[in-house]
Amino acid sequence: MAIRDLNQGTPTSDSQIPFGDTPNGQDRRASLSDFADVLSPLLPNANGALVTQYAAPAATGFTVLVAPPDNGDSMFLLLTPNAGYAAGTITLPAAATCVDGQELLVTTTQLVTALTVGGNGSTVNGAPTTLAANAFFRLRFDGVFKAWYRVG
DSSP: OOGGGSOOOOOOTTOEEEEEEGGGTEEEEEEHHHHHHHHGGGSOOTTOOOEEEEEOOOSTTEEEEOOOSSTTOOEEEEEOOSSOEEEEEEEOOOGGGOOTTOEEEEEESSOEEEEEEEOTTSEEESOOSOBOTTOEEEEEEETTTTEEEEOO
16 A cells, blocks of 8 residues: 555654664564654754753863753853852763754853863863953764864
């Protein structure tokens, strides 16, 4: 039977979709909600919005861990230090939780003279080593090279 011969309907989360189960060498079926559960962690934030994380460092030598609520979410890190600081570190999400195309936008309201951006298992290319007051930068994760690249 061809797809065009099937009755038309509106799918629900319980609707079934066939798939090839390669490891078991069989064709199987699963609900749309099961597919969503499997695909969701593999996709960046569906609406493209950045999830905001706030950090207000209170002393020089601070460390901020970027912690997406869901693996693969793109983040907006809003740093509001109490003053300009000589040193600070931003630690990116663990490499195993990052997805291709994930982004991080960082901005600060105060000067950070010596900035370190730690890859947490990933390579970081082009990260700034200082951040002026009201400056920003953007990084994007590449899933092939498992590396972050500065894109803005």
